[in-house]
Amino acid sequence: MMDRIVDSKAGMSAEPTREPSFDHRLLRGGRMTKWKGEAASYAPNLARLASTAAPVLRGALVSAALLAGLGAVPAGAADLYWDVNGTAVGLGGTGAWNTTSLLWNPSSDGVTGPMASWNNAAVGGDNAFFNGTAGTVTLAGPMTAHNLTFGVAGYTIAGSTLTLTGTTPTISTAGTTTISSVIAGSGFTKVGAGGLTLTGANTFIGDITVSAGGLGLASDASLGAAGNGVSLANGTSISSTSALAASRVITIVSGRAVASSGALTARFTGAGGLQVLGTISNDANDYTGQTVFGQGTNGFTSVADLGFASSLGAPTDAASGTITVSAGGGVSGNLVYSGDGDSSNRNWSFNNTSSGGNYLQNAGTGTLTLTGGILAGGAYGLTMNFSAASGDMDLLGVISSSAARAIAFTGNAGRIITVGNANTYTGPTT
Known part of the structure; x- marks a missing residue:
């Protein structure tokens, strides 16, 4: 049975003590909130461990653990649906994409709400869905997103820079979709049976994987950095209005692709x-x-x-x-x-x-x-x-x-x- 604990920072030995549960003490410099009946201004798992009556150390180790637990937890990615008419029936439409207007519905039914503005700071980027009535969505300023899903044909994304962030962004198209905004950030995977046309002089760094549907380009600049490549799956297609660079590498992974x-x-x-x-x-x-x-x-x-x-x-x-x-x-x-x-x-x-x-x-x-x-x-x-x-x-x-x-x-x-x-x-x- 342990009979003493040495505090290496103070160079002193101390008798083990039992701390009262967090429901009965005040943490200096912190704000107490409740999580399932326990005070927790930090991650719930830590709260459960800390609220037991097991022997704990006073001093540096406890302080470090508490500081880590009390750190702010950024908001994670969310699925948001473009919905310019708010909670009225229907999704989609033409409008300006910014970070202040309440044009995004967390519900795919287009009516439940509550409506939200776009959050460029979401960890990994929020996922944008464009369904309902197609229109032109104009970026009023730089926007950051993870996945883009176009559930109907006819949408156009225009205006300021669109930055793709997070792990392996995807752009899914059910029909013809055009992005004329400059795309920055990372490369992406194109999914969905529809076509995606890129017309901007893009700056993203990373390859494009076309898993389904077609990729249309205005020029070589539409493919971003000079070192970016394109991978084509069986049955997919690629076309360009003007000539691509001879150094641009397009890999046909398997089967047969179409190029024009x-x-x-x-x-x-x-x-x-x-x-x-x-x-x-x-x-x-x-x-x-x-x-x-x-x-x-x-x-x-x-x-x-x-x-x-x-x-x-x-x-x-x-x-x-x-x-x-x-x-x-x-x-x-x-x-x-x-x-x-x-x-x-x-x-x-x-x-x-x-x-x-x-x-x-x-x-x-x-x-x-x-x-x-x-x-x-x-x-x-x-x-x-x-x-x-x-x-x-x-x-x-x-x-x-x-x-x-x-x-x-x-x-x-x-x-x-x-x-x-x-x-x-x-x-x-x-």
């Missing part, structure tokens, strides 16, 4: 494949999944043998390396090469519709040499055209067809198309 317009200048990498809508032009692309071109006329700037980087990636097996040109919506797929001369052993597959054939055109400055097989596919016997517009073509692989499709070889003056191997297509040659 200005996004096709970025560097694509990863284990997934890509559906291309436009001209893909970064010759350092090394993604290893399959490349599929959408219907209409699209293009590429380089192609290489399996396993080597090119604008069409660097797949390592024949199936992933087969370049497919799709058809759909009554529109056949056409493909234009605009490089300075390339050679590839990869295979090609062209599909058509009842409304038209396909063509592969060399509009570049050098010879395009293809040693892999070329399939003129589709169920319709319409012409597959190989065109040497400004560069020559060497078609040295087997040209085959899935229907009696005519195969045409055309070119401008002075251009040469060389056809080799024992081709197996069954339609006429023109």
Whole structure:
């Protein structure tokens, strides 16, 4: 049984004493409040321990524990719903987002209340929900938030700077949502089936993970710091009004993502494949999944043998390396090469519709040499055209067809198309 306690600060020994419970003593310099019948101006767990009648030490150790317990506890994150009409029926609307107006409802029903103003100082950031009637929400000053959830299409966030804070912020969209405010803070995860369009010259630092839906950009600056990357999950998409930087890295995590317009200048990498809508032009692309071109006329700037980087990636097996040109919506797929001369052993597959054939055109400055097989596919016997517009073509692989499709070889003056191997297509040659 312990018979004495040494106070190391005072250098004296003291007999153990029992302190009265906190219900019966006054703490100097503190304010007493009640928690389940016990005085507690600090964390409830500490109050329960301290209010027992166990032997305790007087002096420095007790003072330190009490000071820690009496510290202020900041408000945690809350879920708040944008609600410009207060507790009247309905959520959402157009208005100014600030830190003074009572425009936020803690209840998703839009009527319960009580209404609150936005708290920029919430630890980890409060979560903002935008439901009901879509509108333009204009930031009257800098705002800080954690997660943003847009439950309906049509919202626009405009005005001052929006800072994303807390652990792994998310932006969820059910439909098309636009953020024109400058986004600062950290990167985020895009979730929800809808599209998110960023138009500001953003300053956030950190990657964007697109887990669902689409990401639209006004320019490379919309992606924040130059070192920020983008990760695309299967079935997601990315587009940009103007060209992204060639150094901007977009990782296709798995499956197949869709890229269009200005996004096709970025560097694509990863284990997934890509559906291309436009001209893909970064010759350092090394993604290893399959490349599929959408219907209409699209293009590429380089192609290489399996396993080597090119604008069409660097797949390592024949199936992933087969370049497919799709058809759909009554529109056949056409493909234009605009490089300075390339050679590839990869295979090609062209599909058509009842409304038209396909063509592969060399509009570049050098010879395009293809040693892999070329399939003129589709169920319709319409012409597959190989065109040497400004560069020559060497078609040295087997040209085959899935229907009696005519195969045409055309070119401008002075251009040469060389056809080799024992081709197996069954339609006429023109």
